[in-house]
Amino acid sequence: xxxxxxxxxxxxxxxxxxxxxxxxxxxxxxxxxxxxxxxxxxxxxxxxxxxxxxxxxxxxxxxxxxxxxxxxxxxxxxxxxxxxxxxxxxxxxxxxxxxxxxxxxxxxxxxxxxxxxxxxxxxxxxxxxxxxxxxxxxxxxxxxxxxxxxxxxxxxxxxxxxxxxxxxxxxxxxxxxxxxxxxxxxxxxxxxxxxxxxxxxxxxxxxxxxx
Numbered sequence: 133x134x135x136x137x138x139x140x141x142x143x144x145x146x147x148x149x150x151x152x153x154x155x156x157x158x159x160x161x162x163x164x165x166x167x168x169x170x171x172x173x174x175x176x177x178x179x180x181x182x183x184x185x186x187x188x189x190x191x192x193x194x195x196x197x198x199x200x201x202x203x204x205x206x207x208x209x210x211x212x213x214x215x216x217x218x219x220x221x222x223x224x225x226x227x228x229x230x231x232x233x234x235x236x237x238x239x240x241x242x243x244x245x246x247x248x249x250x251x252x253x254x255x256x257x258x259x260x261x262x263x264x265x266x267x268x269x270x271x272x273x274x275x276x277x278x279x280x281x282x283x284x285x286x287x288x289x290x291x292x293x294x295x296x297x298x299x300x301x302x303x304x305x306x307x308x309x310x311x312x313x314x315x316x317x318x319x320x321x322x323x324x325x326x327x328x329x330x331x332x333x334x335x336x337x338x339x340x341x342x343x
Contacts, residue, residue, distance in 0.1 A: 133159050137226035139233055146254055146261055147322050149315050151295060156220045166311035169294040169301060171262075176281045177305040178274075185271045186278060191241040191248070193279045195331040199231045199238040202250035206264040219264065227263070230254060234328035239276040241267075249273045251280065253292075257322035260284055261293045277304065287327050291317060 154161040207219030230236035241249035249272025251265035267273035294301050
């Protein structure tokens with residue numbers, strides 16, 4: 133509990149398997165769950181309906197073109213749905229700084245020129261720490277995750293940290309591992325060079341379409 137949300141502190145926390153998560157009005161709280169939900173990119177399991185959605189090309193997918201909109205919508209829609217959100221204005225500002233530094237990334241789904249889904253997270257070494265996703269149309273956020281996973285496979289990422297349990301992610305291949313096992317894998321994966329900077333031109337979208 134405590135500290136601040138400067139980029140250096142947040143990145144140092146992620147490198148130790150810790151992430152900030154708190155509600156508006158609370159002190160900054162830091163978490164390292166046990167067990168922890170993760171998704172191994174090579175074990176990602178898109179459903180038949182998701183594959184049909186992707187083949188229909190309902191959505192246009194992009195990377196790192198609307199990070200600010202994605203993180204804002206992730207917080208706004210959770211609040212609108214009465215779920216509450218940890219994406220406070222301070223958290224939003226902190227992750228925007230991390231995006232400018234090339235560590236935080238977003239994937240966006242568009243329909244008729246409108247942003248209808250997205251996700252964002254942090255990349256360090258060969259691990260992607262998923263933070264949040266949103267969708268205003270069917271399967272839009274899942275399509276983003278599908279394309280993110282394709283990109284991570286290309287870049288030889290070994291792990292997506294889902295942080296906390298979600299039935300939505302479990303159906304796509306998410307599994308629980310103990311904190312000790314997570315930290316052991318984490319320390320190996322963060323030693324790889326970080327694929328920082330813009331992910332706008334990834335090549336993952338065309339690969340996913342052809343697959």
